[in-house]
Amino acid sequence: MTSANEITPERAERIMAVAHRLADAARTETLSLFRSPLLRPDNKSTTGFDPVTQADRASERAMRAILAAECPEDGILGEEYGGQSGQSGLTWVLDPIDGTRAFMAGAPSWGVLIGVSDARGPIYGIVDQPHLDERFEGGFGRAQLISRAGSVPLGARRGVALAQATLMSTYPEVGSPAEHAAFSRVASRARLVRYGLDCYAYALLAAGHVDLVIEAGLQPYDVVAPIAVIRAAGGVVTDWQGGPAHNGGTILAAGSAELHAEALALLKGD
Template identity: 80%
Template sequence: MGQEQQAISAGGSTLPAETVEAIIATAHRLADAARIETLRLFRSPELSPLNKAATGFDPVTEADRASERAMRAILGAERPDDAILGEEYGPSPGTSGLTWVLDPIDGTRAFMAGAPSWGVLIGVTDGQGPIYGIVDQPHLGERFEGGFGRALLTGRQDSTPLGARRGVALAQATLMSTYPEVGSPDEHKAFQRVATQARLVRYGLDCYAYALLAAGHVDLVIEAGLQSYDVVAPIAVVQAAGGVVTDWNGGPAHQGGRIIAAGSPELHAEALELLQAQLSAD
């Protein structure tokens, strides 16, 4: 069968092989463009963050905005029929049934602090959920990708397959979350019920925690209060690496909210049962 006749299934879609190749190539061009824009201002005295929240502190920088503008420009030229959802510039409609979900800097607070745990998130969804994603860390030169049969970490020197760690019970697990508070007081109590039984708990890596899970270094990531642009790309990467990602009810997680990602179905079930038991008790 010639390549022009082949098709690849992903999510709820079956796409021609040439379409899949075009999506992957475009996604990498987006990541390359975002690297240029983010590294231009990373650890720069010209960063000048602004607060976009009416109350509290929700920072945005010119690096966030320039990164998303650069990615949108490429999509406008190469994928004009696809929809876009970006953190900084919102939704743009499309007709193809595919949506590019962009977080130009996931971890802006880390970016402001000069910490290399932030990343650029590029996800693609069909009508059912994520079908492909990239978690890119420009400063470290690490690019994690997953979907369409690919699960790969590409560094500055070489590429290695991704694979979530299996055979780990909660008592031996490494658990990560971005904030110790983990959402509302009830959500925090549910998280703590899991955390007290894990071997190691660490905080603060934003999207990089999901990348480390896909690479087999972290076993669980549990968070709450997320948006779709925070999770679509990490979900695609983790699932491609053999992991499991759901909401705290065990359902689809790509709309955001409460997220639990695990390296194996068994660990996911063990942690999810504790989350649900605590929420039911409150």
């Protein structure tokens, strides 16, 4: 006998179908304003610069409308419109544009993040880059990149030590001073360090092009979808203490368990 909250194959197929509908709807809303003179950024912060655009809001509204019709029993957590409780045991975690600064600058490193979590954490995710027509999907036995060229399997790169690794992070100023010092211990030993790709860095890790992504100061909607995709591709994701990362804060994503352990020891100062 199955429990009410168990993910049966039929339920998994429905979740994936709905997730792709969300991604399609978000593509429509975001692409209509990407590199457009009609884009009008606002600042959500009173102490710094935390941009939001009408594209962010329209993208999340479009996804929430589909969920209201198709999955009214599920919870929702979105960056722009907050949390909504559900009864099914599942929560859709949405970032309508991860990388709004890149979006504003016309750089195609932003993405739409669609994750699904249960009580244990992420179980499925999509990282979608509409302008490049690249959709990275992971969970329920799937790990694939869907693009104009078709579908190819995702697979994190293995057999790479830190001295040969490519490390990515969105900002050079990672976290607090103590967190930045910890990050620097890892970065100083990596072969190549690059910055600025937002969620696209996690997608590249899942595809086997990047070996490490290390960040701090994150929210759940920043990480749930990337965690699901990277794990489905064979990678390892934790916080900087080796615990779950899906609630936000710090994140260490690696292509292999061995590389993860090497970077984690430096982050912890072991």
